[in-house]
Amino acid sequence: MDTYKTFTVKEATLKLMNYCAYQERCHQDVEQKLIELRMIPEARQQIIQKLLEDNFLNEERFAQSFARGKFRIKKWGKIRIQQELKRRNVSRFNIVSALKEIDETEYVETLDQLFIKRLDSLTEKNPQKLKKKIADYLLYRGWESHLIYEKLNTL
Incomplete structure (x- = not known):
């Protein structure tokens, strides 16, 4: 008997909506969470599409929030922020936009x-x-x- 809980697409979508509502997330975080929930690639794609449509997942907003937070709280410089955003596969456009958030x-x-x-x-x-x-x-x-x-x- 399988001891892992399985989720329907609807259940997983709700779970991920809560996950994204709690804190800004990047696509990579969401993808990883869906893999942990053992969702198949088609379901992952469908859920991510829904999160994007409903604005739960917004990479530009994530990058801006990340840059502001790491600068203000951890006192990171722009190079470190840029490296960390790249590590999370954030687009060049969104990284540039995020760094503009720093006065x-x-x-x-x-x-x-x-x-x-x-x-x-x-x-x-x-x-x-x-x-x-x-x-x-x-x-x-x-x-x-x-x-x-x-x-x-x-x-």
Whole structure:
């Protein structure tokens, strides 16, 4: 006897509507969820089509929300946000649109705050090692190298 619960297309559609209503999702998340629900490819396609028609699934909205959230909450730079969106198979057009959600003034201020916070947390005396530690920290978070080096030159 099969212990896995099977879902009708209607049940799975409702489940995915709730999944998408709870938080913005990308196509990849939805596709993965449908695979977990053991839906056949035809049913997956039908459900995704319904989610798109009813605006539960909107990749541009997902990308914009993702970019705003990762920038404001995790303090990620544009490079890291872009990489993560690419990893989720978001289109180039939607990535560009998402990055426009980040206010330039706020972006520069956030970099300044991260820079100062990192500088204050380090006890390194060697100026070269200090600069490297700050640069590595900001590069890991996805900030553009030219912006980082401009900041480091002020030290």
